[in-house]
Amino acid sequence: MRQASSLHRDIFRAPGEVGTAFLGWGASWWRVFHFGALALVMALSPATYDKENRAVTAKQIYFTAWQVLPWFTVLAALLSMVLIRIVVVSAQSYGLSQYALQMVVRVLVLELIPLSAALFVALRSGAAINTEVTLMHIRGDFDAMQRAGVDPLRRELVPRVIGSAVSVVALTAVSGVIALLLAYLGVYGFSPWGLPGYTRTIGHVFDLQVSMGLALKTLLFGLAVAVIPITSSLEMPREVRLAPVAVLRGMVRLFLVLVVIEGASLAVKYV
Amino acid sequence: MPPEPQSAPPIPHVEFKAAVLLALTLALIAGFLGYVMYARGVFESKQRLVLIADDSEGAKVGMDMTFSGFPIGRVQRIELAEDGKARILIDVPQKDARWLRTSTVFTMERGLVGDVRIRAYTGVLDDPPLPDGATRPVLRGDASAEIPRLVATTRALLENLERMTGASSSLSESLANVQTFTERMKGRYGALAGVLGSEDNAKKVITAIDRTNALLASVGEVSQKLDRILAKTDERVFGATGVMDETQQTIAQLNVLLRDARESLKKVDAVLAEAQAIGANTRAATVDLAALRAEVEASLRKVAHLVDEINRKWPFARDTELKLP
Numbered sequence: 001m002r003q004a005s006s007l008h009r010d011i012f013r014a015p016g017e018v019g020t021a022f023l024g025w026g027a028s029w030w031r032v033f034h035f036g037a038l039a040l041v042m043a044l045s046p047a048t049y050d051k052e053n054r055a056v057t058a059k060q061i062y063f064t065a066w067q068v069l070p071w072f073t074v075l076a077a078l079l080s081m082v083l084i085r086i087v088v089v090s091a092q093s094y095g096l097s098q099y100a101l102q103m104v105v106r107v108l109v110l111e112l113i114p115l116s117a118a119l120f121v122a123l124r125s126g127a128a129i130n131t132e133v134t135l136m137h138i139r140g141d142f143d144a145m146q147r148a149g150v151d152p153l154r155r156e157l158v159p160r161v162i163g164s165a166v167s168v169v170a171l172t173a174v175s176g177v178i179a180l181l182l183a184y185l186g187v188y189g190f191s192p193w194g195l196p197g198y199t200r201t202i203g204h205v206f207d208l209q210v211s212m213g214l215a216l217k218t219l220l221f222g223l224a225v226a227v228i229p230i231t232s233s234l235e236m237p238r239e240v241r242l243a244p245v246a247v248l249r250g251m252v253r254l255f256l257v258l259v260v261i262e263g264a265s266l267a268v269k270y271v
Numbered sequence: 272m273p274p275e276p277q278s279a280p281p282i283p284h285v286e287f288k289a290a291v292l293l294a295l296t297l298a299l300i301a302g303f304l305g306y307v308m309y310a311r312g313v314f315e316s317k318q319r320l321v322l323i324a325d326d327s328e329g330a331k332v333g334m335d336m337t338f339s340g341f342p343i344g345r346v347q348r349i350e351l352a353e354d355g356k357a358r359i360l361i362d363v364p365q366k367d368a369r370w371l372r373t374s375t376v377f378t379m380e381r382g383l384v385g386d387v388r389i390r391a392y393t394g395v396l397d398d399p400p401l402p403d404g405a406t407r408p409v410l411r412g413d414a415s416a417e418i419p420r421l422v423a424t425t426r427a428l429l430e431n432l433e434r435m436t437g438a439s440s441s442l443s444e445s446l447a448n449v450q451t452f453t454e455r456m457k458g459r460y461g462a463l464a465g466v467l468g469s470e471d472n473a474k475k476v477i478t479a480i481d482r483t484n485a486l487l488a489s490v491g492e493v494s495q496k497l498d499r500i501l502a503k504t505d506e507r508v509f510g511a512t513g514v515m516d517e518t519q520q521t522i523a524q525l526n527v528l529l530r531d532a533r534e535s536l537k538k539v540d541a542v543l544a545e546a547q548a549i550g551a552n553t554r555a556a557t558v559d560l561a562a563l564r565a566e567v568e569a570s571l572r573k574v575a576h577l578v579d580e581i582n583r584k585w586p587f588a589r590d591t592e593l594k595l596p
Binding site: 054055057058059061062065066069096098099166169170173174176177199200202203204206207211 | 282285286288289290292293295296299300303304306307309310311312333335342385
């Protein structure tokens with residue numbers, strides 16, 4: 001009987017809760033976009049880069065990009081080599097070797113390398129940023145900064161966004177170029193005579209839409225990797241016990257956004 | 272390892288490192304952009320070629336046009352013309368345009384796997400080059416469009432084959448006939464009985480052959496006789512005392528006769544020459560002859576007169592007429 005009345009109560013309460021949850025969800029996403037736009041504008045305005053901010057931004061770039069670049073490059077090169085080998089060998093066995101290079105470039109350079117760079121930066125720096133900002137938020141560091149006349153957004157948050165974006169773009173660019181070189185070697189070997197055909201294929205694959213799509217996707221990945229964890233940290237109540245929830249929610253949301261961006265990019269290109 | 276900018280020890284040349292990283296990234300991106308633009312032929316001067324197709328299905332913007340397997344042009348735009356045909360606009364770099372001549376044929380083919388391919392075939396490379404903006408028809412070949420027709424044909428073929436190999440088919444009847452035939456061939460008269468249908472007929476044929484053999488034998492004898500006759504004739508005609516020999520002798524004699532005749536003619540010739548000389552003398556003599564004649568006539572008249580006198584006195588003869596030489 002008690003169970004039934006509880007169920008009855010739940011049913012009547014549910015629509016209100018769903019509505020509230022939906023509103024909260026929408027507001028949360030709105031904050032993400034708002035903060036993203038704000039960070040982008042600030043990153044692009046020269047006024048942001050005073051001496052203090054330059055130092056902080058340089059430090060962020062150093063931590064998120066410089067430190068990981070060699071390791072990520074080696075890792076990406078290994079992965080690329082394996083994938084190129086698989087694609088070339090299987091294409092040859094089906095007698096479709098003329099499509100091997102195009103497939104390698106499309107799969108590796110356009111899709112896998114940007115996504116894995118974004119995931120790598122998200123795992124390494126995104127999680128760190130999420131935790132750090134959550135702790136700073138709970139400790140009240142931002143309020144203290146504001147009282148001291150320093151804009152915490154400009155001093156602490158935007159440099160992190162810039163660092164992540166630069167990291168994702170740099171990792172994608174370096175690994176992409178290395179993957180292109182490896183693709184040439186994988187398909188043509190150490191012969192310079194494949195260069196005209198290779199150039200032709202690259203010109204074929206990277207038309208205007210694909211190139212712009214790649215640039216936009218990489219940039220969105222870079223922004224998402226910092227913006228989503230920071231927003232997720234800032235919207236949590238200032239309680240230490242909720243810190244893991246903030247990190248968890250931020251990372252899940254980040255992962256979701258990365259998948260959505262990748263899916264949308266694929267849909268635009270191939271559907 | 273969360274980055275702790277505030278508590279971390281100072282990093283040497285952090286701004287320089289960040290600048291290097293940014294510069295490297297920008298350089299890579301700029302270099303790659305330049306390479307892609309070069310690969311897409313942004314820096315090349317091009318000429319336009321318009322291909323007219325009945326159907327542009329499978330043709331895509333950005334696809335290559337190949338010549339001898341080498342890509343020499345790229346589809347820029349595909350549009351529907353006023354007459355309902357597809358116009359495929361292709362950009363050909365100037366350096367590759369020399370492969371295209373006025374006699375070049377363009378084809379659009381679809382293989383079983385992969386894209387449609389646009390190909391150019393130039394038979395005569397000495398023809399005048401294709402002008403910029405030239406419009407050419409494109410021939411279509413579609414391997415996959417052939418498949419339904421191929422399947423239909425194959426099915427018809429298989430049905431025919433099935434009909435041919437059925438129990439009541441003409442092929443199996445033919446085979447049965449062949450079997451009867453070969454059975455007959457196994458009989459006493461062999462293949463002949465098979466061909467003629469029965470042993471009686473075969474027998475007749477064999478009899479006919481026997482008679483023919485006999486006939487041939489008598490013909491052989493006749494021919495032997497004929498041989499002999501021919502030998503005799505040969506002997507008579509061409510032998511030592513044959514007709515031919517005598518004829519030869521006759522001809523020799525005739526030859527001698529002719530030689531004699533020639534000699535006689537020569538003599539006649541001499542006689543004639545002499546006669547001519549005599550003629551000449553005679554002409555000279557004739558002048559004197561008139562006087563002589565007058566004298567002779569006078570003498571004759573005297574003689575006649577004398578004779579008449581005698582006759583009158585002595586009738587010895589009745590013919591009193593005198594003839595002059």
